[in-house]
Amino acid sequence: MENELSKILIFGGTGYIGKYMVKASVSMGHKTYVYARPITTQSSPAKIGIHKEFQAMGVTIVQGDIDEQEKIVSVLRQVDVVICTLAYPQVLDQLKIIEAMKVAGNIKRFFPSDFGAEEDRVAPLPPFEAFLDKKRKIRRATEAAGIPHTFVSANCFGAYFVNYLLHPHEKTQDIALRVRNIYFIHHPYCVNKNPSSLYQYRPQKNIVSQLELISLWEKKTGKTFNRIHVPEEEIIVELSKKAMENELSKILIFGGTGYIGKYMVRASVNVKTMYLITQSSPAKIGIHKEFQAMGVTIVQGDLDEQDKIVSVLRQVDVVICTLAYPQVLDQLKIIEAIKVAGNIKRFFPSDFGAEEDRVTPLPPFEAFLDKKRKIRRATEAAGIPHTFVSANCFGAYFVNYLLHPHEKTQDIAVYGSGEAKTVMNYEEDIAKYTIRLADDPRTCNRVVIYRPQKNIVSQLELISLWEKKTGKTFNRIHVPEDEIVELSKTLPHPQNIPPSILHSLFIKGDLMGFELGEDEVEASTLYPDLQFKTIDQLLDIFLISPPDPAMAAFE
Known part of the structure; x- marks a missing residue:
């Protein structure tokens, strides 16, 4: 029987679970x-001690690096089974x-370094999902190589x-309760001998919840512990913050030299950002230099170059589109490229305005939004993980448009009665929140609406605030609703789009x-540590260093 036992090679044998594996192998006669x-000379005394312990047990220790293939092949040809820990x-x-x-060509069984959650059967939060995805790659590579194997899900150590x-x-009386239930399965001490199979270690008596575990411990110790419940929401928020701190996502931005795109690029510089240019022009040279100085990777190309786009997509995790209206339907090409690349964890199509699935504006703006809806439906149909963002009004853009702070004028146009409420968010905040959403599992495949309470304002309230800030009094020149509606009907396309937008935002109050x-x-409920600037604070910025006015592109 002794001669029939397999010879076992263990990688990672000096690590946490590896030490248990080595001792179990020796104790079973292998x-x-x-x-x-x-x-x-730099090795720790603990590591040296483990080597001496193993040698005293009769273990053969082969010292080498994982890149030394010839040495590894030589050792493999002396054994039957490989266990990675x-x-x-x-x-x-x-x-x-x-x-x-x-x-080597002789291994009878391979156990890759699983020994935890059953990675092919769970769908956890993104950081753990990325962790498991690497293990899945090893499983698939093992299967593709035709190596006899056993995949072990040992659950919790x-x-x-x-x-x-x-x-x-x-010496503590407090015990944190972080999740609902955990399966506790003790360390694996045996090697299964059925090839090409999956084994789960789930003995009935080791299935336990945290509350049951604490109660058992109280009985054993005679003590009583305070159960400090940590809400699931708190854990998710903390994970999202750490995701940003650890630079988990690489972000590709389309339209990054455009109006909102520039804010998005600047907000994402703490994350690895790649930015794809669709067109190059002398006017963009300054922006390119600014981005390069910030460490942004600029890839020049056209939206028809699918191979190039797919190549870039495979280097990133998240795609954010900030293309202007004339290019909205070009996102269909990006969606096709994302399908080919097959690796994108989150897609943000070029929304960032009114919530198109919840409003019914005048026909020119309706046709505008309908193109965006087509992109949403195409994204959903392709099964691409996504977040649809409704950022409402770009604050600086519309403060410039409505109040004309760069001009010496006493007259301010008021569309309709001026009493309809709208939502105005500073572009820097829109960008910061969007980048934060990229790694937040709560926002995957959902619509996120940027509607902080302090940024809900009417035109008349906005003008009054500006008067207080400047000490001036302005003439309110009311433009009747009928006049705006008529312009939307009589102006040629695309000049008929702006009046229909004004009607929706400032007369009808669609937002x-x-x-x-x-x-x-x-959005403002998601991150306690991140706050939108209020309208009042945005107007302070206009007093000190007013953002330049801009004009949306409709053709």
Whole structure:
């Protein structure tokens, strides 16, 4: 029987679960090999101690680097079974081990470094999803190579999570409850011998909730602990913040030299940003230089160059479109490229204005919005993870348009009665919130509406605020609704679009004409640490350093 036992090679044997695996292999009579990094003068006493312990147990330690394929192949040809217990940072290094096994050609069973959640059966929050996705790549590579294998889902490491959740080494009465239920499965101490299969370690008596675990511990210790519940919402917010801090997402922005696009690029510089130019012109040279100085990667190309776009898409995680109205339908080409690339985790189409699925404006603006709706429907039909953003009015743009702060005038046009409420958000805030949404799982496949309470304002209220700031009095020149409607009917396209927009935003009050639905999220409620500038604060900016006026492109 002893001669029939497999010879086992363990990668990562000096790590957390690896040490258990080595001891289990030896205790069950297997000739055991460990492939480990060489001991150097910089090695910790703990690592040296583990090597000495293993050698005393009869383990053969082969010191080498994961890039030394010939050495690995040589060791592989001395064994029958390979078990990987490499830690997360080295997960993709298993691709090198797979290549070495293909060369060796003798391995009877391979256990990749799983031993946790069953990655092919769960859909967690994005950071853990990215973690598991690397493990899935190893599974798929193993299958593609035709290597006999067993995939092990050992669920939670029992001792690890008892320490993490109960803090038995600390003198504390408080225990945090972070999630609803966790399965606790003790460490795997055996090697299964069925090839090409999946094994889950889920013994009935080890299935337990946090509350049950705490109650058991209280019975064992005779103590009573305070259960401090940590809300799921708090964990998600913290994850979103850490995602930004850790630069999880690489972002590609289309239309980055345009009006809102420039704000978006500047807001995203703390994240790895790539920016695709659709057209180049002398007027854009200054913007290009500014972006390059900020560390932005500029890729010059045309929207018809699908191969180039796909190549760039495969280097990023998130796509944000800020294309102007004339290019809205060009996003269909981007959607096709995203489908080919197959890796985009979030797509933000070029919305950022009125919530097109909730308003019914005059025909010219309706036709404008209908093109945006086509992009939304195409995104949904393609199954692309997305966030649809309704940012309402661009604050600086419309302060310039309505109040004319750069001009010496006493007259201000008021469209209709001037009493309809609208929402005006500063462009910098629109961009900051949008970048923050990119890694927030709560906003995936949902509509996010930027409607902070302090930015809901009528034209008359806006003018009064400006009078207080400047100490001036302005003449309110009312433009009747009928006149605006008539302009929308008689002006040629696309000149008929602006009056129909004014009618929707400032006369009809479409932006405040509906209550948020179940699938809609109000942005200002998401991040307690991030605040929109109020209308009052935006007008202060205009007093000190007014943003330049701009004009939307409709052709």
